[in-house]
Amino acid sequence: MDKNILVIEDDQDINNLITMNLRDLRHIVDPCEHGGQGLQRAMKGLYDAIVLDITLPEIDGLEICRQLRASNINTPILMLTARDSEADRVVGLEMGADDYLTKPFSVRELQARVKAMLRRADMMKAPDKPKIETLEFDGLSINPAKRSVSLNDNNIELTSTEFDLLWHLAKQPGLVFSRSQLLDSVWGYQHSGYEHTVNSHINRLRNKLEQDPSDPKYVLTIWGVGYKFNDA
Amino acid sequence: MMHKLVTSFYGKLSLLLLACFIVIGVVLTILAKQLTQTYQSEVEQKLHLKLAEHIVHDNQLFRDDKIDYDAIKHAFHGMMILGPSFEFYVVNPQGKILTYSADPDRIKRESVSTIPIHDFMKGIQPLPILGDDPRSNHKQKIFSVSPIYEGINLKGYLYIIIGGEIYDDIADLLQKSHIMSLGGWSVLLILAMTLLVALLLFAMLTRPLRKLTLDMEYLRKNGFDNEHLRMSEWRPDSADEIERLGSSFNELVSALNTQYQKVKNTDELRRELISYVSHDLRTPLSSLQGYLETWLLKNPEGESNRELIEVAMNNAQHMSKLIEQLFELAYLDADDVILNIEPISIAELSHDVIRKRLIEAESKSITLDVNPKDSGILLMADYQKLERVLSNLLDNALRHTRSGGHIEIRFSKETDKNWMIQIIDSGIGIPEHEIKDVFLGHFKASNSIKGKGENSGLGLAICKRIVELHKGQLKVESTLGKGTVFKFELTEA
Numbered sequence: 001m002d003k004n005i006l007v008i009e010d011d012q013d014i015n016n017l018i019t020m021n022l023r024d025l026r027h028i029v030d031p032c033e034h035g036g037q038g039l040q041r042a043m044k045g046l047y048d049a050i051v052l053d054i055t056l057p058e059i060d061g062l063e064i065c066r067q068l069r070a071s072n073i074n075t076p077i078l079m080l081t082a083r084d085s086e087a088d089r090v091v092g093l094e095m096g097a098d099d100y101l102t103k104p105f106s107v108r109e110l111q112a113r114v115k116a117m118l119r120r121a122d123m124m125k126a127p128d129k130p131k132i133e134t135l136e137f138d139g140l141s142i143n144p145a146k147r148s149v150s151l152n153d154n155n156i157e158l159t160s161t162e163f164d165l166l167w168h169l170a171k172q173p174g175l176v177f178s179r180s181q182l183l184d185s186v187w188g189y190q191h192s193g194y195e196h197t198v199n200s201h202i203n204r205l206r207n208k209l210e211q212d213p214s215d216p217k218y219v220l221t222i223w224g225v226g227y228k229f230n231d232a
Numbered sequence: 233m234m235h236k237l238v239t240s241f242y243g244k245l246s247l248l249l250l251a252c253f254i255v256i257g258v259v260l261t262i263l264a265k266q267l268t269q270t271y272q273s274e275v276e277q278k279l280h281l282k283l284a285e286h287i288v289h290d291n292q293l294f295r296d297d298k299i300d301y302d303a304i305k306h307a308f309h310g311m312m313i314l315g316p317s318f319e320f321y322v323v324n325p326q327g328k329i330l331t332y333s334a335d336p337d338r339i340k341r342e343s344v345s346t347i348p349i350h351d352f353m354k355g356i357q358p359l360p361i362l363g364d365d366p367r368s369n370h371k372q373k374i375f376s377v378s379p380i381y382e383g384i385n386l387k388g389y390l391y392i393i394i395g396g397e398i399y400d401d402i403a404d405l406l407q408k409s410h411i412m413s414l415g416g417w418s419v420l421l422i423l424a425m426t427l428l429v430a431l432l433l434f435a436m437l438t439r440p441l442r443k444l445t446l447d448m449e450y451l452r453k454n455g456f457d458n459e460h461l462r463m464s465e466w467r468p469d470s471a472d473e474i475e476r477l478g479s480s481f482n483e484l485v486s487a488l489n490t491q492y493q494k495v496k497n498t499d500e501l502r503r504e505l506i507s508y509v510s511h512d513l514r515t516p517l518s519s520l521q522g523y524l525e526t527w528l529l530k531n532p533e534g535e536s537n538r539e540l541i542e543v544a545m546n547n548a549q550h551m552s553k554l555i556e557q558l559f560e561l562a563y564l565d566a567d568d569v570i571l572n573i574e575p576i577s578i579a580e581l582s583h584d585v586i587r588k589r590l591i592e593a594e595s596k597s598i599t600l601d602v603n604p605k606d607s608g609i610l611l612m613a614d615y616q617k618l619e620r621v622l623s624n625l626l627d628n629a630l631r632h633t634r635s636g637g638h639i640e641i642r643f644s645k646e647t648d649k650n651w652m653i654q655i656i657d658s659g660i661g662i663p664e665h666e667i668k669d670v671f672l673g674h675f676k677a678s679n680s681i682k683g684k685g686e687n688s689g690l691g692l693a694i695c696k697r698i699v700e701l702h703k704g705q706l707k708v709e710s711t712l713g714k715g716t717v718f719k720f721e722l723t724e725a
Contacts, residue, residue: 011518011519020526024530104518107525179584203581207575213577
C-alpha cells in the first residue's frame with residue numbers, strides 16, 4: 001500500500017495502537033503526540049491521510065483541521081472523537097474532516113475507514129475518469145460534473161454523501177442494492193453494523209427529493225432487500 | 233372586568249361601602265321627611281292654636297241646650313273664607329260628632345277620641361298633638377279645639393282639623409320647598425363626596441395587598457428559575473402588616489431561590505461530572521479494547537490462551553457500552569438537548585433495527601416482525617434518537633423472551649395526528665409490583681433471564697427520556713408469563 005499517514009494523538013498508548021495497526025496494513029506511519037508539531041508536519045501536504053484526535057492540549061483537532069483546510073491542504077482526515085455529539089460538528093458542519101470514529105473504536109473498523117478514505121482519494125485523483133453525462137428522469141436532473149441536482153428546474157441542496165448515494169442508485173435504475181452494498185460502494189465501509197446510516201440518508205434524501213415522501217417516486221424500497229432507483 | 237369588581241378584595245370592599253351609603257341615604261331621606269312633616273304640623277298647629285277658641289268666643293253655637301245650626305252655618309261659612317283646608321266639626325263632650333262642614337259622603341267616623349282634645353286643652357307640650365281625622369278610619373291630623381259652654385254647662389267642642397299643606401312625599405317636598413331641595417342636594421353631594429373619598433382610601437389601603445398578589449402571581453408564572461427575580465420593595469420595619477408580610481415573602485422567596493439555585497447547580501455539577509468521567513474513561517478504555525483486539529487479530533484461532541483475551545475483550549466492550557449509556561443519559565438530562573426532527577418512515581427504520589438483531593434472534597429461535605410493512609407512514613422524530621429507542625426496547629424484549637417466542641413492532645393510528653408505536657413481546661413479563669420501577673436507571677426485574685449483567689438498566693431510562701424529549705410518554709403494560717408491551721406516541725408528518 002505504501003501510503004504516508006500522519007497520526008496526531010496525545011495519548012501515547014493509543015498513538016502506538018493506531019500506528020501499529022496501520023503499519024500492519026503496510027503503510028508508512030508518522031506518529032506525533034503534539035498538536036502544534038503535527039500541524040507543522042501536515043502543513044507540508046506530503047501525507048496521503050491524517051488520523052487526528054479531537055481533544056489535544058494547546059491546539060485541538062478542530063483547529064488543526066480548520067487551519068489545514070484554510071491553507072488549501074486537502075489531505076483526507078479521519079477525526080477521532082470522544083462523543084457522538086461532537087461528530088455532528090466535525091463532519092456535519094463541514095469542519096473539513098472526511099470521516100470520524102468515536103472512542104473507544106474497533107481496530108478493524110479504524111483500518112476499514114482509513115482504507116476507504118484512501119480509496120476515495122485515489123478515485124478522485126484518477127486521471128482517466130470517463131466523461132459522465134447528466135442524468136435526466138421525469139423532472140429530476142443529476143449533474144455529476146457539477147455535483148448538482150435539480151427538480152423541475154429548482155436547485156436542490158444535497159450533502160456530499162446524499163449526492164453520492166443518489167448518483168449510485170440513479171446511474172443503474174431498476175437495480176436493487178442492499179444496505180451493505182450501498183454502504184460499501186458509497187461510504188466505502190466494509191464494516192457491518194452501520195447499515196442504519198444508509199437508511200437515515202435515504203430518509204433524508206427522500207425528504208428533499210420527493211414531493212410526497214410517503215409515496216416515493218424516485219427512490220423506492222424493496223422490502224427486506226434494499227433500495228432501487230425507479231426505472232419505470 | 234365586572235367579575236373582577238365583584239370578586240376582588242377591593243371590589244368587595246367598595247360594593248359593601250356603596251351598600252352602606254345607599255342605606256344611610258334612604259334612612260336620611262325618610263328621617264328628613266318625617267322631621268319636616270312634624271315640624272310643619274307643629275308650626276301649623278301653633279299658628280292656629282287659638283282658632284277654635286276665637287270662633288267659639290265670637291259665635292254662640294248652642295242655644296237652649298241645642299245646636300244653633302244657623303249660627304254654626306254662619307260661622308262655618310265665615311271660616312271657610314280663611315281657607316278651604318279647614319274642616320269644622322261640633323262634637324259632644326263624649327266625642328260624638330254632631331255636625332260638620334264637610335261633604336257628608338266623606339265622613340267615615342261617628343266620633344273622635346277625646347284624649348287628644350283634653351291634652352290640647354291642658355296645653356300639653358310638645359306640639360303637634362294629633363287628633364282623629366273623621367274623614368279617615370285610622371289617620372290622625374293636627375287640630376284646634378275649644379270647648380263650647382252654654383252658661384256653665386259644657387255642651388261640646390268645636391273641633392277643627394287643620395289640613396294645611398302637608399306634603400305627601402319627598403319629591404313633592406323637594407319640588408315645592410327651595411330650602412328643602414337645597415338641603416337635599418347638599419346631603420346627596422356630601423354623601424357622594426364621602427363615598428368617593430372612602431373608595432380612594434380603600435384603594436390606597438388595598439394597594440400593597442394587590443402588589444403582593446401580583447408578586448406572588450409573577451413568581452408562580454416564572455418559577456424560581458431566574459437568577460435575578462424581579463421582586464417589589466417592601467419595608468420590613470413598617471408597622472403596616474402588609475408591608476411586613478411582603479417583606480417576609482421576599483425573604484422566603486430569596487431563601488427558596490438560593491436553595492433552588494444550589495440544587496440546580498449540584499445537579500449541573502453531577503451531570504458535568506458524569507460527562508467528564510465517562511469522557512475521561514474513554515481514553516484508557518480505547519487503549520484497553522484496542523490492544524486486546526490487536527492481540528486477537530495478530531494471534532490466529534486456536535492459540536492456547538485466546539479465550540482469556542476474548543473474555544477480557546468482551547468485558548471491555550461491555551464496559552464501553554455502559555459508559556456510553558451513562559454518558560448518553562447525562563447528556564439527555566441536560567436542558568439544551570437539540571432534536572433534529574424530520575419525517576421518518578417508521579416501518580423502514582423498524583425494519584432496519586430488526587435486521588441488525590436477526591442473527592441474535594435466530595440463534596434464540598425468536599421471530600421478529602414489523603406491522604404494517606408500509607414505508608408510507610411518516611412520523612416526526614429525531615432519527616438517531618428514535619433508532620436508539622427502538623433498539624433499546626428491542627434489546628430489552630430479546631433479553632426477556634425465551635426461545636420460540638415472538639417480538640413485534642406495531643404501529644396504529646390513534647388520533648387524527650398521532651400514531652402509537654408498540655413493541656410487543658411474548659416474554660416472561662414483569663411482576664406487577666415492579667412495573668413502576670422499570671424506568672429507574674438501576675432497575676433489573678427480579679425474574680430477569682440472564683444472571684450476568686449485560687444490561688446496565690440504563691437502556692429503558694434513556695428510552696423514557698428520549699420519548700419525553702419528543703413530548704410523548706413511554707408506557708409499559710405487562711402480564712407475568714405472557715409478555716410485555718412498551719408503547720409511545722409520535723405525531724404524523
